[in-house]
Amino acid sequence: AVVSTQxxxxxxxxxxxxxxxxxxxxxQITDINTKVDKMLGKHxxxxxxxxxxxxxxxxxxxxxxxxxxxxxxxxRDYVLDSTTRLQKGAVEAKKIQELSKFVxxxxxxxxxxxxxxxxxxxxxxxxxxxxxxxxxxxxDDLLFKWNGILDTLTEQFVAFxxxxxxxxEKEEEKSKK
Numbered sequence: 001a002v003v004s005t006q007x008x009x010x011x012x013x014x015x016x017x018x019x020x021x022x023x024x025x026x027x028q029i030t031d032i033n034t035k036v037d038k039m040l041g042k043h044x045x046x047x048x049x050x051x052x053x054x055x056x057x058x059x060x061x062x063x064x065x066x067x068x069x070x071x072x073x074x075x076r077d078y079v080l081d082s083t084t085r086l087q088k089g090a091v092e093a094k095k096i097q098e099l100s101k102f103v104x105x106x107x108x109x110x111x112x113x114x115x116x117x118x119x120x121x122x123x124x125x126x127x128x129x130x131x132x133x134x135x136x137x138x139x140d141d142l143l144f145k146w147n148g149i150l151d152t153l154t155e156q157f158v159a160f161x162x163x164x165x166x167x168x169e170k171e172e173e174k175s176k177k
Contacts, residue, residue: 049056058064
């Protein structure tokens with residue numbers, strides 16, 4: 001076995017050149033180590049957190065959450081994701097509850113009889129609708145004819161007025177002479 005005469009620091013940092021200066025990499029590591037030690041020494045909260053670092057890292061691990069009944073987390077996420085859908089459903093249920101007051105269960109007992117009466121009533125409504133459309137066409141025709149008669153009478157009265165004025169003007173001319 002070979003026994004090394006170098007110290008641990010020399011093996012990590014590099015051999016001392018004899019001039020009292022450490023190699024640059026070794027010096028940088030030493031500076032960083034000194035700064036970290038000074039920072040940790042001044043802040044108690046940081047020291048406590050560093051001591052608990054492994055424990056805190058465990059809490060952020062997803063497997064930690066799954067160890068404690070993952071079904072509850074999944075249920076919570078489902079409920080939170082479907083909140084708007086549940087709220088809409090509640091509003092619609094409230095509307096149904098309000099409208100249920102108007103539905104009388106006694107009316108629903110005679111449903112078969114009412115269905116039998118609906119067929120003839122529907123056909124009567126359709127017949128009345130057809131008659132209404134026919135009557136509307138007839139009224140439109142009558143109004144068109146009435147407007148034609150009024151136009152003819154207006155033209156006739158204008159013609160009569162023109163003739164009467166012409167006669168009156170001739171009479172006035174005769175009376176002036």
